Amino acid sequence: MASSKLTYFRGRGRAETTRWMLAVTDTDFINVAIDTPEELAALRATGKLPFDQMPLLEIDGQNLSQSSAMTRYLARKHGLYGTNETDAMWCDLVAGVVADFAETAIQAPFKSSAAIAVADMEDRFAKFGPRFEARIAAQGSTFIASAKMTFADVLLAEATSSYLEWCPEILADTPRLGRLYNNVISTPGVAAYLASDLRYPIPDANYVVAAAKVLRRALPAHMPDPNRFVVS
Ligand SMILES: N[C@@H](CCC(=O)N[C@@H](CS)C(=O)NCC(=O)O)C(=O)O
Known part of the structure; x- marks a missing residue:
């Protein structure tokens, strides 16, 4: 049985950063897809969603809401928050x-x-790419918030993966960001996740x-x- 359970729509959306963090930390998980309003109502009735919102991550006997809390929980638990307070600040900032x-990539299918x-x-x-590049250079040219990989790198790689799906040449002038991206997707956990059935396809109009x-x-x-779906 998987040690954690991620409940969301049948797609990436706001659950995808958590999936990448589960993957990079080698935390096994299953996707539970909510496909109907009735299933969502039943989930809400369990009381597991403190603010009635998905995604929901069930892990270590807890029900986590808010993807930013999930990614930070996994980062703290697995040492992906840097090595000191300055690193942690840069992690949060990035x-x-x-x-x-x-957000622009999340909105693309809409x-x-x-x-x-x-x-x-x-x-x-054009606004953010050169700033990411400069920040990676200032940090030592491999990672963005610390001398070692942090959750900030994982989130940046996840977002970059979506940009690349829509704009395959987007990293042409940002080689450091390209290397950071490759470092993250080459970690055993993320590489296995991206090749697995747990990875949903690029979101489209059906999603x-x-x-x-x-x-x-x-x-x-x-x-x-x-x-057509609005109930008055
Ligand atoms: N900031 C939240 C966003 C949560 C959110 O807006 N969830 C939507 C689905 S993507 C939802 O459950 N909406 C129903 C509601 O707000 O009642 C996160 O990243 O987890």
């Missing part, structure tokens, strides 16, 4: 910036066309529709019948 950077999604990501990368159906929310306005 994790915050990476969340801003990653855009009205792939061209718009790619343009948004190129703009976002957007599936999530809206579960949450009974409106779809992006460009989609047909955008209010």
Whole structure:
């Protein structure tokens, strides 16, 4: 039996950073997919979601909410928070910036066309890519927050993986970020995860529709019948 359980929609979304952290720390897990509003209601009725939100990570006898708490919990538990307070501060600082950077990739499948999604990501990368590069250089050219790998590197690699799926040439002028990315995806845990069935495919319109159906929310306005799941 797996030692942890991650419950979310049948896709990457806001659970993906936790999956990468479970992978890099060699923590075995299963994905539990919520596919219907009824399944979400049943999950909420268990009381395991303190703020009624997914993802939910069940680990070490605890129910964790908020992906940022999950990734930091795993980082503290497995020594991926650097070696001193300054490292820890840089981990948190970079994790915050990476969340801003990653948001554009998370929103990509919600855009009205792939061209718009790619343009948004190129703009976002133009802002943050050179800053990541400079920070990695200042840190010693291998990692971004410490002399050794931290969860900040893992989050940055996860976001970068999504950018690369939409914009394959995006790392052309940021070789240090490219090396950091390769270092993370080459760790045994992440490499095994990315090659496994636990890794969901790149999110597309079907994922957007599936999530809206579960949450009974409106779809992006460009989609047909955008209010088809909204219950008034
Ligand atoms: N900041 C949270 C976001 C959680 C969140 O917004 N979850 C959505 C699904 S992606 C949800 O459960 N929405 C239902 C609700 O807010 O009631 C995280 O990263 O875990």
